[in-house]
Amino acid sequence: MLVVAVAAWLSAACTGSACPNPCRECTWQPVQGQNPSLAEWRTLFVDLAERRVTPDLPAINPVEVGPGRTRREAPFPCHLLPAIAMAESAIAQFCDNEITVISFDCGFGVMQVTSGAAGYPGIEARADINVAAGADILATKWNSDSSFGGRFGDSDPVILESWYFATWAYNGFVYRNNPNNPDFPANRPPFHSPGSLSRGSYPYQEIVWGYLGYPLTKGGEPFQTGVEVSYPTNVPDRGGLFSVDLALPEPSHPDPCSEDCPPSGCPPADRRTLLLDDADAGFTVTGAETGAETSTVTTHAEGGFRDGFRSAPPSRPATVVARWVGTAPATGVFDFAGFVPLDPASNEGVVVTVGARGEAARFVLDQGVSGGVFAPLGTVKLQEGARVVVIVDNDADDQELSRAIGLDAFRLTWRGDGAVAAGGACTTSVECAGAAVCDGGVCAAGCEVAGCAGAAVCDVDTGVCAPVTGEGEGEGEGEGEGEGEGEGEGDAAPRVFARSVDEGCSGAGDAGEGAALVVAAAALGCRRRQRR
Amino acid sequence: MWCALLLALTTAAPTTAAPPWPAHAVLVGTASIDDTTTTLQVLTVQDGVARRAEAGVVAHQRGVVPVGAVVDDHRVVLSVQDGSARDARVVVHDAGGAQRTLLHEAAPGQAPLVAVVDGRAVAFVVRELDPTPAGSTFDVVRVELDDPAAEREVVASRRALWVTPVRGAVEPLRLLVKDDAGSGVDGAAHIDVVDAGGLQPSLALPRVPVRSPVAVGGRLWLEVDDALAARGRAALRVFAPTKPHEQGAVVVRGLAGLSPVARGDTLAVGTGRKDGTVLVGRVEDVDERRRPARGLLERRTGRAGVARPQGVTAAGDVVVWLDRGVALPGELWWVPAPPSPPTLLVAPPPRTAVVVYGVVAAPPAAPATKEAR
Numbered sequence: 001m002l003v004v005a006v007a008a009w010l011s012a013a014c015t016g017s018a019c020p021n022p023c024r025e026c027t028w029q030p031v032q033g034q035n036p037s038l039a040e041w042r043t044l045f046v047d048l049a050e051r052r053v054t055p056d057l058p059a060i061n062p063v064e065v066g067p068g069r070t071r072r073e074a075p076f077p078c079h080l081l082p083a084i085a086m087a088e089s090a091i092a093q094f095c096d097n098e099i100t101v102i103s104f105d106c107g108f109g110v111m112q113v114t115s116g117a118a119g120y121p122g123i124e125a126r127a128d129i130n131v132a133a134g135a136d137i138l139a140t141k142w143n144s145d146s147s148f149g150g151r152f153g154d155s156d157p158v159i160l161e162s163w164y165f166a167t168w169a170y171n172g173f174v175y176r177n178n179p180n181n182p183d184f185p186a187n188r189p190p191f192h193s194p195g196s197l198s199r200g201s202y203p204y205q206e207i208v209w210g211y212l213g214y215p216l217t218k219g220g221e222p223f224q225t226g227v228e229v230s231y232p233t234n235v236p237d238r239g240g241l242f243s244v245d246l247a248l249p250e251p252s253h254p255d256p257c258s259e260d261c262p263p264s265g266c267p268p269a270d271r272r273t274l275l276l277d278d279a280d281a282g283f284t285v286t287g288a289e290t291g292a293e294t295s296t297v298t299t300h301a302e303g304g305f306r307d308g309f310r311s312a313p314p315s316r317p318a319t320v321v322a323r324w325v326g327t328a329p330a331t332g333v334f335d336f337a338g339f340v341p342l343d344p345a346s347n348e349g350v351v352v353t354v355g356a357r358g359e360a361a362r363f364v365l366d367q368g369v370s371g372g373v374f375a376p377l378g379t380v381k382l383q384e385g386a387r388v389v390v391i392v393d394n395d396a397d398d399q400e401l402s403r404a405i406g407l408d409a410f411r412l413t414w415r416g417d418g419a420v421a422a423g424g425a426c427t428t429s430v431e432c433a434g435a436a437v438c439d440g441g442v443c444a445a446g447c448e449v450a451g452c453a454g455a456a457v458c459d460v461d462t463g464v465c466a467p468v469t470g471e472g473e474g475e476g477e478g479e480g481e482g483e484g485e486g487e488g489e490g491d492a493a494p495r496v497f498a499r500s501v502d503e504g505c506s507g508a509g510d511a512g513e514g515a516a517l518v519v520a521a522a523a524l525g526c527r528r529r530q531r532r
Numbered sequence: 533m534w535c536a537l538l539l540a541l542t543t544a545a546p547t548t549a550a551p552p553w554p555a556h557a558v559l560v561g562t563a564s565i566d567d568t569t570t571t572l573q574v575l576t577v578q579d580g581v582a583r584r585a586e587a588g589v590v591a592h593q594r595g596v597v598p599v600g601a602v603v604d605d606h607r608v609v610l611s612v613q614d615g616s617a618r619d620a621r622v623v624v625h626d627a628g629g630a631q632r633t634l635l636h637e638a639a640p641g642q643a644p645l646v647a648v649v650d651g652r653a654v655a656f657v658v659r660e661l662d663p664t665p666a667g668s669t670f671d672v673v674r675v676e677l678d679d680p681a682a683e684r685e686v687v688a689s690r691r692a693l694w695v696t697p698v699r700g701a702v703e704p705l706r707l708l709v710k711d712d713a714g715s716g717v718d719g720a721a722h723i724d725v726v727d728a729g730g731l732q733p734s735l736a737l738p739r740v741p742v743r744s745p746v747a748v749g750g751r752l753w754l755e756v757d758d759a760l761a762a763r764g765r766a767a768l769r770v771f772a773p774t775k776p777h778e779q780g781a782v783v784v785r786g787l788a789g790l791s792p793v794a795r796g797d798t799l800a801v802g803t804g805r806k807d808g809t810v811l812v813g814r815v816e817d818v819d820e821r822r823r824p825a826r827g828l829l830e831r832r833t834g835r836a837g838v839a840r841p842q843g844v845t846a847a848g849d850v851v852v853w854l855d856r857g858v859a860l861p862g863e864l865w866w867v868p869a870p871p872s873p874p875t876l877l878v879a880p881p882p883r884t885a886v887v888v889y890g891v892v893a894a895p896p897a898a899p900a901t902k903e904a905r
Binding site for chain 2: 090174175176178180181182183184185186187189190191192193194195196197198199200201216217233236237238239240300302303305340342343344345346368369370371372373
């Protein structure tokens, strides 16, 4: 009889780590209820991230914001509370048998609220109360920076990375969760990524970070969009309560639920990312036909983005030039990242030049890391419809012959708009709003509007003037890649725009007609103002 | 009564003796990190072909694969967090699928770490997680595997930030102890030796993050974060206990995760490169005074990725986890001594965790395994 009763209880309990345990007395008893629908969950998390709290929910503590740590009812990052819920309960308030999720240590519901559970009546019965309680506890951890780790940057709560210590403290600010704990494998891939290790191989906050990038699937679809998040690399290898001021890990990621869109609006989701891959039609690679070992380009079937990639040994001067050409999906500032392939791509100084809106940008990609991931490089400015050209040659900063240069893929992800209006001071075009470029330290319209002076032509993609070399379309990007190009090189030559400062030529009215914009430099009879 | 009854239900009675696992079988626990079930897998290589047999379910916790260590040809010791980390058990799981509970602890927030020394299970139990600088209280508990009636023995108890076993050690038992004793100094760590008086400090370590300690050949080998290079790179350093104040000689330098393992006098370590290569050699052949160090020979999986040794046999065959980056699941390889070719043991689906418990020793040719992992 007793065995039957136990069996009945076991069958009633749901599987997993967080179910009622008759061995423990908890503050609240489990109740019967149903989980919100997927849509209701999502709405609930957004409402509470933005602190839209109804009177019947627990109040959520203000958080201390900014360098002066002023208390404000600032919103939470949009994706953080759901990621914590994924780590805590796989987003479940009730088990499959419709009984409240209560863990062995009396963690209640979706946020597994333990601390001060008695102060949150209803956490066992209502998901909204439970999430509000979890948010309140998280805010309290944030405010306890003098004990729980300290601060990142200027304590801006909209930035995901600012919450690293508070998330750690949500689970317990103990050395077990210190990322330097010797029992955690070095160079572990992010939790819940395809290469993820066992959950026990990660400190708690990295489990949450993993779910931010690689969210749980619920109802057959990802609960939320995966978002980029950076991991700090300078957390003290120290136990106990401590407080340090650390710079935000780069890049940091603001994550508001309500986007602050530029006047032109935020681009739709399908126009926020541009991927440039060596498998795309816009990719070309050329090598000098010298027969030298350094001109060899090797194709690898796997280990790169979407499997394959190419590699070349370093050489000075360059003997191999790879070029990715794509079209900007939107106007604004884009995060630029390069994929790090597997072996033999291990060069620690791959030079990457981006021809986008404004001046060319130069980055250095370290491929001497584990790989299989996009490594952030910086930001670039794009203009919708304009051509984007990425160039890598094998004249790397790292000339160690055994460390080959991987030629694989780049990713550009829309992040917003520049903050400086036309006429404002700037150092790079990334700072300028809209399609403006930084010209002589001032944000100004591109040369397709302003024209070029002297012996220069306007590159309509970059918006800056380029000198006329007299060699035709095969020249002119300014990256030194003009030699020995084969078929396809013409694709990367600047698309020039015929408009004079004084005469107006024929340009402005043609702006929407792409083909008409390609005009041979020699045909330009306009007086041009040279911008660089 | 409920608790006692549940304990009885979860502690399966021993079954009739099952055939032992074959020599050189690799024992691993695998689980989807979105699932709750960890199964024990027995992986073998015959004529260059990998074979896999399931040896039962060993744990139920979402995404968490228990850690553990192979005891002999029919037993593996596991640290299991069924239900909650506050309710951790150390169990011995035999080839017939039966489990016997050796230790059932209220261990807040952390399952015990386990090692097997001289056929006895040694568990490192966190008795109290404490955020104060003095750290938590760790009990070092020894349990007789062959005597179910024997009382557990607490051989040492110490406050520390963290305690983890030194692998490869037989006797005396060595532990890596993270212990800043309230000084607030980053990275303070040392190697302690367990003797009749408890834990005795024996070797101070550099004040940088350290991991994967292995004691073999009278020396200590461990991975340290490479302060000279960018984050994410590390060096394998070797320390002589007789020179406790030295910083250790660099044997290998490269990507972090060099993961040294040892059995007998054989050492295997990663190269710190992405070319799927490990280094293997006899410890007495290693000359760390040369630049680069000599005595370790490269052995290739033939696949791109960062190769991290997980186990090694006395004959020098190495079990290697091939880390293929974020976008691709890793792979487990058997990399034998030349001229035998490497064999892919397991290519798990994405988001499937694999934890290696060790390699079953060959009974006649090798002495009883004393590897502690």
